[in-house]
Amino acid sequence: MGEVAAVTRLLETTALSKTFGGLEAVRRVDFRLEKGEIRAIIGPNGAGKTTLVSMISGRIGPTSGRVLFKGRDITGLKAWDRVALGIVYTFQVTSIFKNLTVYENVALAAQRRLMKGALGRLTLPQHILAEPVNRALAQVGLADVGEQDAGSLPYGHQKLLEVAMALALRPEMLILDEPTQGLAPEEITALSLLIRALSRGVTILLIEHNMAVVLELATKVTVMDKGGLLAEGTPYEIETHPDVQKVYLGL
Amino acid sequence: MSFEGHLFLALLEGTVTGFVLALTALGLSLVFGVMRIVNVAHGEFFMLGAVIAWYFSTMPGGFLPALVAAPLLVGGVAFLADRLVLRRIEYKPESTIVATIGLLYIIQQLVLTVYGPYARPVAAPVYFRIDFPWFGYSGYKLVVAGVSAALLVATWLVLSRTTLGLYMRATQQDREMAQAFGVSVHRVYALVFSLGAALAAIAGALVVPVQQAHYLMGLDALLMSFIVVIIGGLGSLGGTLAAAFLIGMSDGLVSVFFSPTLAKIVATLLVALVLVLRTGGLFGEEGT
Amino acid sequence: MRRTRARAVWALHLAILLLLLGLQFVVPPFHQIMLARIMALAVYAIGYNVLLGYAGLMSLGHAMFFASGMYATGLTILHFGFGAGAAFGLGVLAGAIMATAIGLVTLRASGVSFLIVTMMFSQAFYLATLYFNEITMGDQGFIISGRLQPLVAGGREFPFSDPAVKYNLALVVFALSLMLSVWLTRSPIGRVLVAVRENEERTRLLGYNTSSYKLLALIVSGSLAGASGSIYTLMFSYVGSSFASILFSIYPLLWALLGGTGTTLGPLLGTALMTYVVDIASGLTSSYLLVVGATLVILIMWFPAGVMGGIRARWVRWLP
Numbered sequence: 001m002g003e004v005a006a007v008t009r010l011l012e013t014t015a016l017s018k019t020f021g022g023l024e025a026v027r028r029v030d031f032r033l034e035k036g037e038i039r040a041i042i043g044p045n046g047a048g049k050t051t052l053v054s055m056i057s058g059r060i061g062p063t064s065g066r067v068l069f070k071g072r073d074i075t076g077l078k079a080w081d082r083v084a085l086g087i088v089y090t091f092q093v094t095s096i097f098k099n100l101t102v103y104e105n106v107a108l109a110a111q112r113r114l115m116k117g118a119l120g121r122l123t124l125p126q127h128i129l130a131e132p133v134n135r136a137l138a139q140v141g142l143a144d145v146g147e148q149d150a151g152s153l154p155y156g157h158q159k160l161l162e163v164a165m166a167l168a169l170r171p172e173m174l175i176l177d178e179p180t181q182g183l184a185p186e187e188i189t190a191l192s193l194l195i196r197a198l199s200r201g202v203t204i205l206l207i208e209h210n211m212a213v214v215l216e217l218a219t220k221v222t223v224m225d226k227g228g229l230l231a232e233g234t235p236y237e238i239e240t241h242p243d244v245q246k247v248y249l250g251l
Numbered sequence: 252m253s254f255e256g257h258l259f260l261a262l263l264e265g266t267v268t269g270f271v272l273a274l275t276a277l278g279l280s281l282v283f284g285v286m287r288i289v290n291v292a293h294g295e296f297f298m299l300g301a302v303i304a305w306y307f308s309t310m311p312g313g314f315l316p317a318l319v320a321a322p323l324l325v326g327g328v329a330f331l332a333d334r335l336v337l338r339r340i341e342y343k344p345e346s347t348i349v350a351t352i353g354l355l356y357i358i359q360q361l362v363l364t365v366y367g368p369y370a371r372p373v374a375a376p377v378y379f380r381i382d383f384p385w386f387g388y389s390g391y392k393l394v395v396a397g398v399s400a401a402l403l404v405a406t407w408l409v410l411s412r413t414t415l416g417l418y419m420r421a422t423q424q425d426r427e428m429a430q431a432f433g434v435s436v437h438r439v440y441a442l443v444f445s446l447g448a449a450l451a452a453i454a455g456a457l458v459v460p461v462q463q464a465h466y467l468m469g470l471d472a473l474l475m476s477f478i479v480v481i482i483g484g485l486g487s488l489g490g491t492l493a494a495a496f497l498i499g500m501s502d503g504l505v506s507v508f509f510s511p512t513l514a515k516i517v518a519t520l521l522v523a524l525v526l527v528l529r530t531g532g533l534f535g536e537e538g539t
Numbered sequence: 540m541r542r543t544r545a546r547a548v549w550a551l552h553l554a555i556l557l558l559l560l561g562l563q564f565v566v567p568p569f570h571q572i573m574l575a576r577i578m579a580l581a582v583y584a585i586g587y588n589v590l591l592g593y594a595g596l597m598s599l600g601h602a603m604f605f606a607s608g609m610y611a612t613g614l615t616i617l618h619f620g621f622g623a624g625a626a627f628g629l630g631v632l633a634g635a636i637m638a639t640a641i642g643l644v645t646l647r648a649s650g651v652s653f654l655i656v657t658m659m660f661s662q663a664f665y666l667a668t669l670y671f672n673e674i675t676m677g678d679q680g681f682i683i684s685g686r687l688q689p690l691v692a693g694g695r696e697f698p699f700s701d702p703a704v705k706y707n708l709a710l711v712v713f714a715l716s717l718m719l720s721v722w723l724t725r726s727p728i729g730r731v732l733v734a735v736r737e738n739e740e741r742t743r744l745l746g747y748n749t750s751s752y753k754l755l756a757l758i759v760s761g762s763l764a765g766a767s768g769s770i771y772t773l774m775f776s777y778v779g780s781s782f783a784s785i786l787f788s789i790y791p792l793l794w795a796l797l798g799g800t801g802t803t804l805g806p807l808l809g810t811a812l813m814t815y816v817v818d819i820a821s822g823l824t825s826s827y828l829l830v831v832g833a834t835l836v837i838l839i840m841w842f843p844a845g846v847m848g849g850i851r852a853r854w855v856r857w858l859p
Contacts, residue, residue, distance in 0.1 A: 059744065083746030095741045097734060108734050111727045112746040124727045126545075169746065289651055339840050344651045345597050349796065349839045352789060356832025364826040470785070474662060477655065516666045523659035526652055527644055 009071075010035040010173060010203055011056065016065035018051050025051040027227040028065065033173070038195070038204045040214040042238075043224035044247060049207045050092065052224070053175050056205075057089035058082040069173075083112070086172030090179065092207075094158040096165070098151030102142060105150050105161055106133045109168035136168040140194060156187040163194065174198065175205045180213055192217055215239065223247070256385030257507055265496075265503030267392045270399035273495035275454040275472055276479035277406060277488070278447030284485040285423045285443045288337070288347040292354040293451055294473025299325045299358065300452030301459040301468060302366050308373045314460070315376055321456040322449035328358075329448030333441045342440070355469070362466045375460035395457045402453060407488055419443055451476075474515075478522040544857045545725070552721055555804065556714050563706045571702055573818070577811045578709040579771045580790075582716045584798070584806030586763025587791035589720060592800035593729060594756035595736025596649070599788050600657030601764050603641070603664045606783035607633040608765030610668070610675065613778035616683045623690055623699070627769045634765015635758055642757040646750060658785065665783040680779025687776065705774045712770050713807075716763055720803050723759070724859045732756055733801075764791075786828075793831060796838050799845030803859045808846055 011033040018026040026048040033039055041049045054060045056067055058079030066075045069085060077085075097105050110132040111124055137143045140160040145153065150161060159179060166174055176195070180188045192213055195204060199217075208214050214221060214235060221238040223230040225247050231238060238244055279293045300321040307317035332354055340346040379390035410416035421429040422439045430436050455472070462468065475498065483494025498518060505514035559578065563571055583605055590596050611633035615621040621629070645656045668675045675681075689698040697704045723729045734742040735749050743749050772778055781787065790813075791806075798809025813834070820827035838845065844852060 057744065059740070078748070079743050080746045080748045083744065089744055091741070091744075095738060097737045097741070099737060100733070104730070108730055108742075109745050111730065115727050122726055122728065165745070289655065336836060336840060345654070346839050346843070348597070348599075348651070348654060349792070349835055352792075353832045353835030353837075353839070356828050357836065358832075360826035360829035360832060364824065364829075368825070477659075481655070510670070512666055512670045516663050516670060519659050519663040519666065523645075523656050523663065526656050526659070527648055 009033065010069070011205075012068040013052075013056065014066045014068070016052070016055060016067065017063050018048075018055060018060065019063045024227050026055070026062075029224075029227075029229055031056075031222070031229065033203065033205060035203050036199075038199045038206065038217050038219045040206045040208050040218035040221045040235075041224060042208060042211075042214060042221060043230070046226075047224040048227040049224050050177060051227075053089065053177060053205065053207060057087055057175055059089065083169060086170070087175070088166045088169045088171035088173070089175045090162045090166050090177060092177040092181070094155070094162055096150045096158055096161050098149070100150055101147050102137070102150050102153065102161055103133060103146040106136050106164050106168050109165040110136065113170060132168055136164040139167055139198075140164045141190075156183050159183065159187075159191070160194075163191075167198070171202050173203045173205060175207075177207045178209060179206070180208065180210050188213060211239075253385065259383065260386060260388075261503045261507040262500070263388060263503075264507065265500035267396045267499075268503055269496040269499030270396040270403070271454055271458055272475055272479055272499050273492045274399040274402055274457075275451055276476040276483075276495055277403065277491050278450035279476045280480045280483065280485060280487070280491045281419070281443055281450075282447040283480055284487070285419050286342060286440050288342055288344060289351070290444070290447070291348055291351040291473065292332070292358060293351075293447070293476055294469030294471070295355050295358040295362075296325050296329060296448040296451040296469075297455040297472040297476075298362065298464075298466065298469035299328065300455030301462070301464040302362055302455075302466070303452070304456035304459045305366075305371055305373050305464040313376070314373060317456050318453060321452045325452035326445040326449035330441055330445045333444040337440075337444070338437065359466060359469065366464075366466055368466065370463040370465035372463045373460045389461070391460060395461065398457060399454070402450070403488075403492065406450065410488060415442065474519065478518050481522045481526055547857060548721065548725070548859055552717060552803070555807075556710075556717070559710055559713075563703065563710075568702060571706055573814065574811075575702070575706040575709045575774060576771075577807075577814050578706075578713040579767060579774060580794075580814065581807045581810040582713055582770065583764050583767035584791045584794040584810045585716045585720050585803075586760045586767065588795045588798075588800055588802075588806045589723065589732075589763065590756050590760040591792070591795055592802065592805070593724065593732040593736065594753055595732075596753065596756070597654050597792070598657040598760075599654050599785070599792070600641070600659075600661030600664075601760070601791050602783050602785070602787035603657075603661040604634040604637050604761040604764035605768040605771075605787065606664065606668065606780075607637040607761075608768030609772050609778050609782055610768075611765070612769040612772045613681065613683050614674070616686050616772075617681060620686060620688075622688055623773055627766070627773065630769025630772070631762050631766045634768070635762040637765070638758045638761020639754070641761075642754045646753050646757065658788065661783070661788055662785060665780060665785070668780045668783050675780065676778075678780045680777055680781075682776050683772065683778065684776035687773070699773055699776070709770060709774060712766060716766070717803065717807070719759075719763075720806075721859060724803060728752070728755070789831070793835060795845075796843075797834060797845055799847030799849070799851070802845070802847035802851060805845055805847035812846075 009032055013029055013031040015028045015030065016026060017028050029052060031052065043049055055062045058077060062075065066073055068074065069087065074082060074085070107129055111129055114124055114128065134143065137146060140163050142157060142160055142164060150158065153161065180191055183191065188210065195217055198204065206218065218235050220232065221235050222232045223238060223244050230247060231241050231244055233241065275297055279290060282288065282290050303321040303324055304314060304317035307320060308314040336350050337347060340350055375391040377391055377394060380387045381390050381393065410419065418429065418434050418439050421434060422436055426436060479491060479494045479498055482497065483490035502514045502518065505517060562574060566574065587601050590598060608630035612626040612630040615626050615629055641657065641660055645653060648656050669677045684700065687699055689696040690704065699705065731742065731747050731752050735752055739749050768782065794809035794813055795806055796809065797813055798805030798807065816830055817827055820830045842849065
């Protein structure tokens with residue numbers, strides 16, 4: 001008891017870099033994430049936060065460097081295969097299917113795991129699909145709007161729908177890209193509670209600008225600036241860190 | 252005729268074809284480049300030019316006024332099409348294609364109704380023969396090449412030296428920015444579309460003494476123009492010219508030494524492959 | 540609620556099929572042939588719609604697939620004396636193979652590029668049928684009725700010259716295609732296709748290899764087109780280059796748009812309407828393709844959802 005055997009980190013990047021044309025968006029980042037964390041990545045605009053997580057999720061490929069998930073090199077793995085491993089990304093600007101119903105949106109996510117083999121792809125009984133879909137919708141509080149068109153939902157609910165879709169994918173690591181952006185204060189509170197509840201089973205990686213949310217939720221904070229890691233530590237340490245203050249407040 | 256004779260003929264034909272093709276394709280290239288749409292009816296503007304030229308050749312004034320009338324009339328038709336149809340559908344890429352396909356059939360079939368299904372020849376306005384050691388060559392074809400070249404230069408001058416040209420190039424490069432600077436994008440679009448059609452019409456008119464006017468001649472012109480524009484790059488005058496010559500020459504060579512149909516097959520496959528292999532697709536914007 | 544919707548959908552489609560089955564006994568012979576032709580071509584339109592309406596890819600090269608089916612069927616019957624069944628199977632296979640080959644090459648492009656590339660390949664195919672005219676008889680084409688053996692079933696012979704055979708053959712193939720399309724739209728795969736159409740990147744990040752799905756849609760689409768070409772040959776005996784031309788690639792686009800892309804019954808409706816309109820117009824003038832042009836322009840400007848699409852949006856929301 002108490003012996004922590006060679007635990008492989010959940011996520012690790014080694015010298016991960018991305019250059020667009022002449023611009024170095026991410027510079028040789030060594031990022032480490034342990035299981036069970038709620039990690040917030042903060043930093044000014046253009047610091048490379050979204051680029052970094054895009055490389056982790058597979059949206060874009062790195063210019064150099066590696067990404068390891070549970071000790072396995074996934075640098076060459078396509079985005080859709082990473083989802084199967086449990087890496088789920090939600091978009092900064094809501095990217096739901098506006099013309100489909102809320103139910104259909106989540107069903108699309110939920111059915112992925114159920115489509116095993118040729119037969120699973122061809123047919124899926126409704127009641128089998130309904131179970132994970134309704135569960136995800138209930139978790140975010142959208143259980144009663146299943147039949148509505150996703151595009152007709154208010155913005156805050158669209159964000160919740162994104163989370164529901166992510167949940168239906170049974171993530172091990174959930175990447176939330178600015179989840180509270182554009183939300184009203186009550187919605188932010190509700191979403192924070194939801195994220196905390198989720199964190200019991202899922203490791204959370206969070207890009208946030210809202211410092212209150214970061215301080216409230218994060219177990220650890222990573223600060224990025226100009227494509228590199230500036231500082232890492234507990235929320236309190238980061239709050240009082242001189243370099244961070246300089247970058248944010250221009251002191 | 253000896254091999255050198257065939258070769259020289261092929262090269263000569265290729266040059267003439269190249270110039271005419273460049274003129275025909277230029278309009279499509281400009282429309283592609285500035286408006287970012289595919290005008291499937293482009294060949295029909297070419298055909299209209301030829302048919303209008305035929306009508307003029309039957310009138311007292313003769314063929315020559317057609318060289319002015321055809322572009323004006325066809326440009327007008329294009330202007331209407333832009334105003335009534337294209338603007339309405341907001342120049343959306345796939346909608347424009349469907350709309351211009353529709354236009355293609357409307358124009359083509361209207362011409363069929365009025366002009367009939369027959370191919371009618373037009374006498375060349377100038378007739379002289381240049382004698383080469385192996386064959387006699389139509390002087391008019393060389394005139395056509397020369398006039399095409401002159402028109403290409405004129406277009407280049409308009410593009411690079413005039414305000415309109417400036418607006419066109421600005422809109423092509425960055426639509427939002429041009430708008431921010433006060434360029435009326437809709438007006439530029441209308442003008443570019445009309446200009447593209449007018450250029451095709453002149454090409455059609457010039458070529459008709461060589462080719463005969465027929466209501467279906469637009470399809471061939473369309474395909475060849477597509478090929479030139481895709482290989483040469485959108486909206487690039489130099490690219491269009493270079494590609495037109497490449498295509499014209501290879502078409503000339505393969506046609507003379509093998510068969511015209513085979514030449515077309517090769518050209519078509521080539522451009523399909525170029526388009527597939529070129530990263531960034533047609534407009535250089537498409538994804539991974 | 541979902542259960543009853545499923546039942547309503549299947550019931551509606553079954554009803555339509557029964558209606559078609561019954562019509563052959565009440566309509567005059569001219570319309571019998573028209574309907575048979577419409578059903579055969581509707582298979583082509585259904586195939587096209589799988590790609591356009593569900594996967595969201597507009598192709599201008601489907602004549603390639605139709606003609607592949609046509610030539611595969613026609614040539615094997617004419618030169619090797621194949622039976623109708625085997626020839627039909629080959630026709631479908633030809634469409635599938637062609638679609639696979641084209642898909643592997645062209646699906647790297649999308650949107651407008653995809654459209655032009657498919658048009659180019661199709662045009663090359665068309666020119667090839669003209670160039671190799673010792674085999675294909677080019678524009679003139681050839682007839683297979685001399686070599687086509689009647690269907691034999693239950694000890695009875697069913698010659699293809701019999702209008703009833705033509706009608707019911709077309710009906711069977713159409714019914715299968717229609718059911719396939721209904722099932723597809725309600726299956727997990729269909730859901731993914733729609734998602735790819737709506738937002739491809741999002742779909743990728745939900746765990747789907749979208750390129751594979753697009754290829755699958757293209758293969759199904761091409762197979763249906765090949766089936767249509769094949770059955771058309773069996774019914775009307777004639778094979779010719781004109782079925783590989785660009786006009787023949789534009790027809791399914793027209794039919795699908797008119798009927799309503801993204802609906803299962805749209806293709807049948809569009810094919811039926813347009814076939815009758817063109818038939819009437821061609822009796823009035825030789826410039827009858829004008830209606831094709833005018834319809835396309837009117838549709839795209841004012842009725843982009845087509846007839847079925849409009850009906851679905853306004854009244855019957857559960858139409859697939």
